[in-house]
């Protein structure tokens with residue numbers, strides 16, 4: 001593989017096996033590259049506290065941290081390090097009025113699903129710029145009919161049983177319309193149990209941080225690569241959360257999927273499999289180049 005100047009990667013399932021797994025191995029693999037001035041960018045839906053127990057900065061020197069970035073909260077926050085401490089340098093956090101519009105849109109989704117389809121949901125409101133809508137909150141939970149092989153199949157069965165024949169696509173369309181009714185553009189994603197509806201996603205993280213790398217180091221999209229374990233399609237034309245790193249701005253980069261799951265991926269994604277070990281080996285290979 002060529003030597004990259006910017007390496008964007010997902011955290012859970014790509015750099016560590018799970019959120020709770022120790023971060024030592026990932027940090028060790030990252031360290032050498034950061035010392036060389038290669039820019040590493042963690043793009044994850046979670047919060048800073050959930051990455052390496054909120055202590056990521058303790059693994060690196062100030063000089064190394066100069067080349068480490070994080071794009072977190074599905075587009076909400078972008079971090080760099082100043083004097084060894086994490087600092088949000090760009091965010092997509094709306095004011096109170098903006099937050100309330102997102103809440104209104106989420107309620108709109110709840111209302112439409114219940115009124116038109118008899119599908120009950122619960123909403124988690126306390127998120128920085130989105131709501132989580134629990135699609136399996138109602139009486140369907142535990143019903144044998146919906147105990148499918150995968151969560152996504154369970155969700156499709158639930159949607160189908162409630163007359164939402166267009167599956168996830170129709171669900172995302174309901175969210176977009178609910179946003180329009182509230183005067184906002186809703187970016188919605190679905191990971192089976194939850195529909196997340198807000199104003200940003202991983203694409204905002206990828207674009208904002210690539211912009212920053214361009215400004216600081218004149219790095220272009222084609223000098224970067226993007227790694228994840230969730231590119232695979234959930235349904236025709238709807239891909240996993242890591243696929244949101246593919247944008248107009250980043251599309252000339254190289255995209256790698258460490259997941260071995262069968263299924264369709266966006267056309268510019270190379271499935272190489274091998275999980276966390278494969279990704280950490282890649283980091284070590286890059287250091288040697």
Ligand SMILES: [Mg+2]
Pocket residue numbers: 010011012013014228229230
């Ligand atoms: Mg992942």
